[in-house]
Amino acid sequence: MLEIKPIINTLMRSKAGALLLILQIAITLAIVSNALSIVSSRIDKLTEDTGYDEQGIIAFTVLTYNRNIDRAKQFKEDMITLKEIDGVKEAMTVSSIPLSSSGGSWTVSNHPDELQGKRVDSGYIQANHRIVNAFGLTISEGRDFEPQDETEGSQDQFPSVTIVSRAVANKLFGEGKGLNEFIYSGDNMMKIVGIVETMKSQWPDSKMGDNVVLIPIERSSMYQRVIVKAEPSKRAQVIKLIEPTLLENERQRVIMGVKGLDTAKAQTYQRDTLMIRMLMALIVFLAIITALGIFGLTHFNISKRTKQIGTRRALGARKSAIFRYFIVENTLVTLFGVAVGSVAAIYMGGQLMALYSIPALDWSIVLYTSLVMLVMSVLSVYQPARRAANISPSIATRSI
């Protein structure tokens, strides 16, 4: 019915064209499935929940270069003025901005002598007791900070309580544990009063991506980070007002990098965005080129076999048989290419994983890509096959 045997015989006779197509399809499949695998892992990374109210938070830095200014007092005043702006719900100084790839980190342990206990590297963020709410975080276990937890100013009064991300608690005390336990760093000891399920650190892409320790201490430094929480709909407006408002309070300073937390995050993930865009461009171009290739080769095959087709038609083959012939031929070649390509794709995925620590290639991606390629190849052979079917039988009797 499908005339597979004669098709294969014909293919074996002029191998060059078929081999080229198989080669093209195989390489395309290998590239596309690996590229898609990388793209999907990067998209997962970009869209992963960070725990923060990314659309509401505005973050920036204030460099107070005049050392004579009483910064603590100045920032208190500033926060009051900021909160008066229409749409602002909260404003406070923080020691570093999450997701921004810059800030402070330390090693915390579950034992006073860190060499004897478990240790974990973690980002830390120091801010006043309203920080959890300001960041838009949700506490999954324990309680929020209270005003009396908070200390202000010098090292001597280090807070005695902390809220940590689930990852920190898990790593130090085991899965699901950690509440009301103590963590240590240097001479400091703090009790975990709350645990936040999802909270990314300043370096979401690193080994300590999920590790954050919140410390209720308010400081004011020369190089001070500030966050403002606004209603998402009014945020763009608030962003514009921050610099002039603060400079009106005190001119001897510079307000830097006023931007939404989502923008800060996008900048941290710039490399991944670039990779996604490059790979998508590659995939689209490849699809076009391969479709063109299939189209072109079928055209070529048909023009070469015009007489043969005419003869078949003259001998009684129907148009549909000719049409089917080319579709089946092409599908056979594509199937073969896809088989070779799947092996190549998986081999390549293994190599990439070994060399560049790329996540493993998922079989399903190879499968889906293969299916799409099959469909694509049938579509690109459709028009040439139709043309072949329309070759008149009289061609066969001419010019022999």
Place this chain on the structure above:
Amino acid sequence: MLVHYLDLAWRNIKLTPLISCLMVVAIGIGIGVTMTSLSVYHMMSSDPIPQKSSQLHAVQLQTMDEGQTWNTSDDVPTQLTYQDAKFLMENSPLTHRVAMMKSGAAVHLDSPDSVPFIEDVRITGRSFFSMFDLSFLHGGAWSEMQSEQAAPVAVIGEALAQRLFQRTDVLGESIYLDERKYEVIGVTAAWQPAIKFYDVNNGPFQRAEQLFIPFSHIEAYELHSWGNTNSWKNEEIRGREQFLQSEMVWLQFWVQIDSENALKNYQQFLLDYMAQQQKLGRFNRKQLAYNIKPVNEWLEYNHVIDPDNKILVGLSFMFLAVCLANILGMLLAKFLKRAPDAGVRRALGASKKQIFFQHLVEVALLGLLGCLVGILLAQVGLVGIRETMSVYVGIAKMDWTMLLLSPIIAISACLLAGLFPAWVVCKTSPATHLKVQ
């Protein structure tokens, strides 16, 4: 003969405009994609200071206790402590040595309408300028004396001078860094190595600083690093003095070594210094370790090339292979369709070799046209990269090497694809084609 072949090739291309266009587009896309990723790779892996890269060396000391680890392949920290950097700066058998770090300041003029802006500052020694080949438009570096006295003097880049004063001859003018008044004593010509090799801490493709002040200001004015400050030891640090004496690492150190002998001397000097420090209780290790790495080795050690980029280069060459397979198919079709022409030419006395070359010339011409399309596409791609990733501004571009490499890759790739079709055409016997005419 070549001219005749080119003429024939051009006629043939015009005869089959659609398939020729398709081929040019296929080559163009292939070359465009390949050259985009290859250009970035080329810039990332290029020597940022070719005339001196073998003389300039980054110095590292293994200050950490036995058993401590670092994120380098040999566990040696990439930066130095302040006390080590200061010692190596002040006592050295080499004339060209420099300790440095990145800082920053609010820069402004002493006038009410001058709006302060943030500018990165390189705090460094006076040898910096000669070591890293900066040239002065006006003035020069600070003197040894000015450095010792922590004189408030600064060297600025030409662009910064333009921004502040709208001219470059600004010697003797005053600028403010934060609340400190500085006198401009030198203006350097624009300086921007493709890779910020001398300090890769905050990303190797950051812009170079264009504001330089003496190293002694760190102590004199309590200046802080805007780069990385890392510690490996739990130390009680109270106050500036203790911070400067701590084991925290936050300074880069470079030397210029001109001979094998000087290198040996310097290695001995480092070992002597560490041995002497060991007696004071530092460098608690069985084996003293240090690194003196020349520029290119240093860049490799710091993994300056993004692995993503290597993947992209690999994928784009595979992509080019797909394009080639594609072109091969189309060429085969095109040439076989025109086999009768070749038959006539053969019958009229052309040799197989001549037919073969005539077809290759045609393929090469297609390659050249495709290359032009490809270069245009690559420019678009590079603009896209610069837009997506702002720090790649300095490296997402095509230099002359890459521009010249494009036609070479395009034409040789096309010739490779054309070999088989050209051979198929030239070996067909003239008789078969003549019969059907």
